[in-house]
Amino acid sequence: MSKKIYVVGIGPGGYEQMTIRAASVLEKCDIIVGYTVYVDLIAEHFPGKEMLTTPMRQEEKRCRMAFEEAGKDRQVAMICSGDAGVYGMAGLIYEIGMDYPDVAVEIISGVTAALSGGAVLGAPLMHDFAVISLSDLLTKWELIEKRLAAAAAADMVICLYNPSSKKRKDYLNRACRIIMRYASPDTVCGVVRSIGREGEKYQIMTLAELADYGADMFTTVFIGNSTTRIINGKMVTPRGYSHKQKTGQE
């Protein structure tokens, strides 16, 4: 049998929001490796399956554990929340995989929070958008600022991951103030918390209100572009069809 690691995006957390392919890979693999919280989210759906967990911030250790298991000719699934390739483990698995050339890697994509959160809010990402993490654990804050400013100046919708943590309580406020240099304080924004999990909540507000919003690490934030509006309580960025139809273009 070939040695293989599947890096599997499980979506926002609910079993139903994972792809059919993700579920069938988890079903057939010998062992599931992941961050404790994500493994707990799915464990009940794969009873009897061997699970290996590590706490947060032990990403490299988790990857090496996965490769060691695969080296024993076991089919290994490394799970990530959302998509494996968006702030997930796919990149690190390829990097560490250089030390384990006999183990094949396959990425199984999943629904990232920009998509699952967008669906809860309405349709905020109907036009060009940027996905930016506010975590400066692995990125200099100056570069994050530059990206926020660039996206706002080009009137792109912005989806923020990791908007806050215990050590970074004011980061969302700082981000909003940068964006307000280019966008109206009335810009339509939305937040979603615990997407697809128990206690899911969303709220739509202005950019000025978002600046004072108390986001936590389970929150995903959406900042509209200049055309984003509220329709029946939902956050919608029009793509332009209506305009086209009015002007008779096709």
Place this chain on the structure above:
Amino acid sequence: MSKKIYVVGIGPGGYEQMTIRAASVLEKCDIIVGYTVYVDLIAEHFPGKEMLTTPMRQEEKRCRMAFEEAGKDRQVAMICSGDAGVYGMAGLIYEIGMDYPDVAVEIISGVTAALSGGAVLGAPLMHDFAVISLSDLLTKWELIEKRLAAAAAADMVICLYNPSSKKRKDYLNRACRIIMRYASPDTVCGVVRSIGREGEKYQIMTLAELADYGADMFTTVFIGNSTTRIINGKMVTPRGYSHKQKTGQE
């Protein structure tokens, strides 16, 4: 029974790449509405289900057909490829829904091409990224140029949708030339064609090579940031863990 439209992202095309929730919604609905090509992709998995199709560019008509069916107390699924909220039908459904206030709308998210294509290429989207459509059917080219320049100047990974069509053969070349004002011509790029469908193909190349690449409307394009590199033939944007470990931070 309440009148309802589900707007369902079916992922890149293969049945296995749709979420379990998407499949169960399609299973239980009375009628599936969609663009002919997408309905054909999934029809065999829902035998006997009533299907209503319209050709491309008849988006508003397709939405109104869906609302008319829902008005007859039928559960309607409007399908989109990828995610319903990323250049899909979710926004237009909300806009047209203003004319049908008694019909509820629910968005079922799916794996958009940025994620499914990224998984084929490796892990290109591991860091902040922008998703930009090169179609100027609904957006002025000047705004598209501005967004390309902004994303490139801020060293974001860029994923391009609709990189080409019969009428826009040189758009990808124009986009690459704008990006090369800020990014090295050696920047690692990738293209994926027919993601998750028969004939899926991917190729990794430099930005200079991408400028002369003959993309078509089934191609999704990825332009790396300054740190993106090739590992074992895959396109990988490191998130920074390795660097962190080397400098001893945690």
